[in-house]
Amino acid sequence: xxxxxxxxxxxxxxxxxxxxxxxxxLRIRLFEEAVADLKARAVMPGATHLSIGxxxxxxxxxxxxxxxxxxxxxxxxxxxxxxxxxxxGPLMAELFGxxxxxxxGMGGSMHLADFSVGSLGESGIVGGLMPIAVGAGLSxxxxxxxxxxxxxxGDGAVNEGxxxxxxxxAATWKLPVVFLCENNGYxxxxxxxxxxxxxxxxxxxxxxxxxGAKVDGQDVExxxxxxxxxxxxxxxxxxxxxxxxxxxxxxxxxxxGGMTLPTYRDAREIEDWRERDPIALFETRLASMQVLSNAExxxxxxxxxxxxxxxxxxxxxxEDPVPSAxxxxxxx
Ligand SMILES: Cc1ncc(C[n+]2csc(CCOP(=O)(O)OP(=O)(O)O)c2C)c(N)n1
Ligand SMILES: [Mg+2]
Numbered sequence: 524x525x526x527x528x529x530x531x532x533x534x535x536x537x538x539x540x541x542x543x544x545x546x547x548x549l550r551i552r553l554f555e556e557a558v559a560d561l562k563a564r565a566v567m568p569g570a571t572h573l574s575i576g577x578x579x580x581x582x583x584x585x586x587x588x589x590x591x592x593x594x595x596x597x598x599x600x601x602x603x604x605x606x607x608x609x610x611x612g613p614l615m616a617e618l619f620g621x622x623x624x625x626x627x628g629m630g631g632s633m634h635l636a637d638f639s640v641g642s643l644g645e646s647g648i649v650g651g652l653m654p655i656a657v658g659a660g661l662s663x664x665x666x667x668x669x670x671x672x673x674x675x676x677g678d679g680a681v682n683e684g685x686x687x688x689x690x691x692x693a694a695t696w697k698l699p700v701v702f703l704c705e706n707n708g709y710x711x712x713x714x715x716x717x718x719x720x721x722x723x724x725x726x727x728x729x730x731x732x733x734x735g736a737k738v739d740g741q742d743v744e745x746x747x748x749x750x751x752x753x754x755x756x757x758x759x760x761x762x763x764x765x766x767x768x769x770x771x772x773x774x775x776x777x778x779x780g781g782m783t784l785p786t787y788r789d790a791r792e793i794e795d796w797r798e799r800d801p802i803a804l805f806e807t808r809l810a811s812m813q814v815l816s817n818a819e820x821x822x823x824x825x826x827x828x829x830x831x832x833x834x835x836x837x838x839x840x841x842e843d844p845v846p847s848a849x850x851x852x853x854x855x
Pocket of ligand 2: 677678679705706707708709710711
């Protein structure tokens with residue numbers, strides 16, 4: 524199963540789904556642009572990794588899930604819960620380390636989770652949550668539910684042992700997991716092709732006897748189609764699928780300033796990818812298909828901007844965690 528779709532096809536798109544796709548991509552984009560600004564002005568502490576440019580891969584996949592399904596993420600962490608429908612206020616508060624954050628301010632940007640939308644966690648350990656996703660799939664099986672776990676990871680994780688162990692076990696036990704590689708071409712400053720003899724990540728699925736699909740990660744509908752098929756397969760007990768969404772990050776690996784970056788990509792390359800911006804592509808398609816008007820889309824953008832501003836106010840009004848709270852969330 525290798526999806527060949529490369530650009531919005533002629534399928535009719537329900538206005539409700541179109542709104543959700545655009546609204547969630549805009550939430551990620553505007554939330555993270557605000558985070559970048561807060562970091563640049565040193566208003567928000569710590570390091571963070573932004574998904575700007577990768578919104579279609581995240582949202583297309585998340586919208587193929589049911590509300591009670593699970594997801595696991597990566598260090599590039601905010602887009603996943605937002606894609607699954609998380610409220611922005613508690614998420615922003617978490618980035619500020621406040622007690623009204625999704626993890627009471629103890630997870631921060633890189634280690635947040637939002638159980639209210641099935642987000643089991645994000646992690647600074649590359650590939651670290653892949654076995655957790657397999658465990659979530661096993662848990663669903665043992666509890667007799669038909670829930671599915673969507674497992675996000677980057678191209679940098681695919682040459683780690685944990686990738687092999689996770690895909691192998693999920694396939695052997697036919698667990699309800701969808702492996703979604705956000706292939707943005709780089710692991711920090713290293714191009715994927717310089718660490719892999721074969722750049723075809725989706726093709727690795729054959730080694731685990733599971734279907735693999737390579738999709739245009741800038742096309743939210745193409746991602747959605749591929750992941751919807753994978754979710755249906757997982758839910759019906761047929762086991763996992765590996766989906767590779769080819770995408771790009773516009774920003775640097777992380778936002779913490781003061782670091783001299785090696786030269787590892789051309790400005791021209793970034794400009795070329797911006798030509799295929801996932802939000803702009805989708806807005807053009809919605810307008811041409813007359814699914815949403817330009818005025819409706821502009822209004823949506825305004826509403827999301829207000830939501831982001833409100834999330835910052837919510838975060839800044841939050842209390843700092845009290846030191847004794849450190850032990851509240853510790854087992855044993
Ligand atoms: C196990 C492990 N090895 C190395 C690192 C250092 N590291 C942090 S992010 C990163 C690159 C990850 O690349 P990718 O998986 O493609 O995700 P992206 O940053 O592109 O979203 C590396 C090597 C780490 N955090 N964990
Ligand atoms: Mg990468």
